[in-house]
Amino acid sequence: xxxxxxxxxxxxxxxxxxxxxxxxxxxxxxxxxxxxxxxxxxxxxxxxxxxxxxxxxxxxxxxxxxxxxxxxxxxxxxxxxxxxxxxxxxxxxxxxxxxxxxxxxxxxxxxxxxxxxxxxxxxxxxxxxxxxxxxxxxxxxxxxxxxxxxxxxxxxxxxxxxxxxxxxxxxxxxxxxxxxxxxxxxxxxxxxxxxxxxxxxxxxxxxxxxxxxxxxxxxxxxxxxxxxxxxxxx
Numbered sequence: 001x002x003x004x005x006x007x008x009x010x011x012x013x014x015x016x017x018x019x020x021x022x023x024x025x026x027x028x029x030x031x032x033x034x035x036x037x038x039x040x041x042x043x044x045x046x047x048x049x050x051x052x053x054x055x056x057x058x059x060x061x062x063x064x065x066x067x068x069x070x071x072x073x074x075x076x077x078x079x080x081x082x083x084x085x086x087x088x089x090x091x092x093x094x095x096x097x098x099x100x101x102x103x104x105x106x107x108x109x110x111x112x113x114x115x116x117x118x119x120x121x122x123x124x125x126x127x128x129x130x131x132x133x134x135x136x137x138x139x140x141x142x143x144x145x146x147x148x149x150x151x152x153x154x155x156x157x158x159x160x161x162x163x164x165x166x167x168x169x170x171x172x173x174x175x176x177x178x179x180x181x182x183x184x185x186x187x188x189x190x191x192x193x194x195x196x197x198x199x200x201x202x203x204x205x206x207x208x209x210x211x212x213x214x215x216x217x218x219x220x221x222x223x224x225x226x227x228x229x230x231x232x233x234x
Contacts, residue, residue, distance in 0.1 A: 111167075
């Protein structure tokens with residue numbers, strides 16, 4: 001999804017929870033990957049800096065499914081792009097805007113920022129970044145789906161409402177822009193929400209719980225296949 005040029009296919013806009021993860025991973029990986037190759041003196045200096053923080057590195061290795069070498073490479077890329085060591089929401093929005101110039105990614109980036117900002121302190125630190133990335137790249141299906149549920153559950157009350165899902169879907173359509181083919185109707189996000197709730201809201205009480213979400217997603221072959229796409233990205 002990320003970085004697609006004008007005229008993406010309609011079905012790329014009409015994705016479910018699984019395909020959101022692909023877009024998230026793709027943008028983040030492209031964000032840092034330009035700085036992961038090569039062994040320049042700057043890179044050696046950055047690695048040396050990491051080695052002066054062995055306790056933090058060991059802790060992150062225990063928290064994630066990355067090796068020390070992978071964490072060092074991710075840290076180098078993160079610091080090159082974010083010398084302050086953190087990403088605030090405005091910077092995060094600018095990152096996403098680079099990959100979706102044909103649309104407005106502001107609102108979707110806001111929702112995604114909140115999902116990565118696990119402690120709610122208004123900034124994504126390297127720890128937030130790699131823990132989230134580890135789940136998206138190498139987590140179990142259950143872990144990935146829980147992460148996606150947290151993205152959709154905007155107010156973090158443990159339920160996804162139609163209003164929350166509609167806000168997410170509108171933000172995705174805004175991000176994809178008006179260059180889809182065929183042209184999307186204005187009511188397309190609302191229709192997507194209705195289909196989502198028909199599939200997910202098992203007891204028809206107007207909200208989707210984590211249990212309903214997990215059960216429905218794990219029965220969906222398309223979602224399950226999308227969960228496996230990025231396991232060996234790095």
